[in-house]
Amino acid sequence: MHSMSATPKPTPEDACPPAALDGVRVVELAGDFTPYFGKLYADLGAEVVVVEHPRGSRQRREAPFIDDQPGVETSLAFAYHNAGKKSVTLDIGTEAGRRLFHSLAVQADIVVESERPGALDQLGIGYAALAKVNTKLVLTSISAFGQDGPYAHYAYSDLTLLALGGLLYLGGYADTPPIRVYGNQAVYAASLFAAVASISAYYSVLSGAPGQHVDVSAQQCVTLALENSAQMLELEGTIRKRFGGEQRQAGTGVFATADGYIYLMAAGIASNRFWNNTVAWLIEERVPGAEALREPQWAEQDYLASAEAKQRFGEMFTPFAAAHSSEYLYQAGQRHRMPICPVCTPAQVLQNRQLLAREYFVQVPHAASGRTLTMPGAPYKLTQTPWRLRAGPPRLGEHTSEVLARLGVGADDLKALAGMGVV
Amino acid sequence: MAASRQLLSGVRIADFSWIGAGSYTTKMLADLGAEVIKIESSVYPDLLRTSRPFKDGKPGVNRSGYFADRNATKRSITINMKEPRGRDIARALIAKSDIVCNNFAPGVMDRWGVGYADIVALKPDIVFISMSMQGASGPEKDYIGYGMTMTALTGLQFLTGLPDRVPAGTGTNYPDHIPNPCHAAFVLVAALIHRKRTGQGQFIDLAQTEPTLALLGPALLDAAVNGHTQTRSGNAHECFAPHGVYPCKGNDRWIAIGVETDAQWQALIEVLGAPEVLGQPRWRSPLGRLHERGQLDELIGASTRAWDSDQLMRALQARAVPCGAVRDAHDVLHRDEQLAHRKHWIRLEHPEMGETIYNSEAFRFSDALVGPLRAAPRLGEHTLDICTSLLGMPVEEVERLAQQGVLK
Secondary structure, three states: OOOOOOOOOOOOOOOOOOOOOOOOEEEEEOOOOOHHHHHHHHOOOOEEEEEEOOOOOHHHHOOOEHHHOOOOOOEHHHHHHHOOOEEEEOOOOOHHHHHHHHHHHHOOOEEEEOOOOOHHHHOOOOHHHHHHHOOOOEEEEEEOOOOOOOOOOOOOOHHHHHHHHOOHHHOOOOOOOOOOOOOOHHHHHHHHHHHHHHHHHHHHHHOOOOOEEEEEEHHHHHHOOOOOHHHHHHHHOOOOOOOOOOOOEOOEEEEEOOOOEEEEEOOOOOOOOOHHHHHHHHHHOOOOOHHHHHOHHHHOHHHHOOHHHHHHHHHHHHHHHHOOOHHHHHHHHHHOOOOEEEOOOHHHHHOOHHHHHOOOEEEEEEOOOOEEEEEEOOOOEEOOOOOOOOOOOOOOOOOHHHHHHOOOOOHHHHHHHHHOOOO | OOOOOOOOOOOEEEEOOOOOHHHHHHHHHHHOOOEEEEEEOOOOOOHHHHOOOEHHHOOOOOOEHHHHHOOOOOEEEEOOOOOHHHHHHHHHHHHOOOEEEEOOOOOHHHHOOOOHHHHHHHOOOOEEEEOOOOOOOOOOOOOOOOHHHHHHHHOHHHHOOOOOOOOOOOOOOHHHHOHHHHHHHHHHHHHHHHHHHHOOOEEEEOOOHHHHHHOOHHHHHHHHHHOOOOOOOOOOOOOOOOEEEEEOOOOOOEEEEEOOOHHHHHHHHHHHOOHHHHOOHHHOOHHHHHHOHHHHHHHHHHHHOOOOHHHHHHHHHOOOOOEEEOOOHHHHHHHOHHHHHOOOEEEEEEOOOEEEEEEOOOEEEOOOOOOOOOOOOOOOOOHHHHHHHHOOOOHHHHHHHHHOOOOO
């Protein structure tokens, strides 16, 4: 185990600042729920070894691809989630592969996996086996439904997890089937909650506590995103529905503009703290009918929720929004201190001046293609231990010999293992 | 679980956060064992305290289920931050804390004399996180918004819904619930690890749009590298079909099905009992199904209508077809056997609300206890206790300051 008690030497001004997770060793057995988990640790300085099957992890076959050309080194999904990690190929279906995985886990602080519940135990490399030799190990098992229970072995996808977690029901339009949120959000949710649980377990290990087996259910992670919908039923007997394209209450929703859409929350959440700002702006813009929004009834939540209020607001605001650009409405509305934002396309996000001023996007070398990839950067800015992408995405097995050498596997052994299809 | 150990015990958080992402962050840390002291104002209470749903539909600052769920296990002190003496008390509290958390617009904490610059002079190793909407720097740092407007600004709204309809979004303030609290909780514990190793605290600037954008990486890369602007595609999958949500028996009942392999497709047609309609040879290959997915969706929907969603889910799962009944609020609370098995919903006793439901966390530990352990605090419930036990103030002074509106 790496010693965590040593104080790092003072950093010279020209050197890289320290990282919060310097020296922390994470082994990620590449699986459905692990990629973003590993990325969170790698970007704060942990050494993350991603263990892939010799044919490559599933994410290497995930779209989009560079120039739309599928290939083991061209997946942009893989590049984004794995940049800064070390790739080791290992077939844990073989005896030799299991032994090597076991040795890696013995030296690790955190191991994360998302195999079928119980699969690692059956292979003899589950928590019971690993904790015996590494009592401080945090082993995190992320699965669709948790390690046991009636659905534990159900087949799943991001869509079905959103369905069973309850978030899917809230998305879409009143007159259509429920519609999923874009982009594998159930998978991300599982990675994220697992990362929080695991780093907390590791924190306690640093204080002398024993290791932990962490059991994370993706379905439950989705259920944590239901806002107040469970409480609406429990306390008021109401089932929340979907309302895409409609005003949630008067002045809250999507409106078409001259060149796209904006999202307006004229009153704010659960109050009308911004209502007067909205009205002042609309009057200043000489929007016909805006004066009527000063009537006292607009201060009442019940009125804002009424069909009449939504219709009146819509009749007044829709023509105004349609006559202006999203950018105009965003800047003018925000100048009047009201919550309004453009509905941006990904291309517009890349040009967002606030994000550019904060240097949000980073340029990452992609060795396999010789290209430089622009991708999202720091999700948080730390003054002492800044977020930093340490390297581009690894080629399949790029670090196999380097990492296995630490386990005492020499060049000849490696050749033999490769011949057997283990690495 | 017999374990009584909590992973973050001994960590104290002075929590100025309110409404969404901030409160959710500290709730998670409280469930992991941190002592979270929520600094509130009865003049200007957390807006969720006055948000529906209320117990029995009756409004009251201690009756909101929306507030309760994301503030369980915390303690509450009321301080009037406009009063100099109030600020002194807040600073004394921070001096005894490990973390300060807030999700105000930039500048609010500074105006109260509890910004990072003020606090670091008082407590050099403090870990201080600010979670404003667009961060502490940049031309649009003072812009205001909520989860829903962040969803719009980041592109998530644009990408979610049907191509020929208005962008639908998630129907919730999604960034408040997953991207922001999880990133914030993760980085806070990482900063505590750095402090444990070096004694050094730090300032963390989390712009709430940025973690949400991090979860849109592939779409942004596709735009940046390939020049593609992805758009809304409903429930369709770019590589597999059928992949959608299909009607079941009853009012607004649905099942989500995603077929990836030919074997799953064969199993689906057999379970639906429609081999003569769906058994066309051209649909036996992934590409054949993808090309005619619209037609497949209609034919599958015609068959699923006759099924109860849970019965169909069980029948399809017996054949390993990825699917899930679409759960509404009643289903997640009362019908889902797996959430029940995981004891996802727990009931906690509250002096005004009685016993009500709370989400548990999504993680379980082999050897540690995870909350929530106590119901949400009433507004200012722990003011006296915190002032006397933690800050060593005499009871009479606390009472006098309460009367003077300082501890209010």
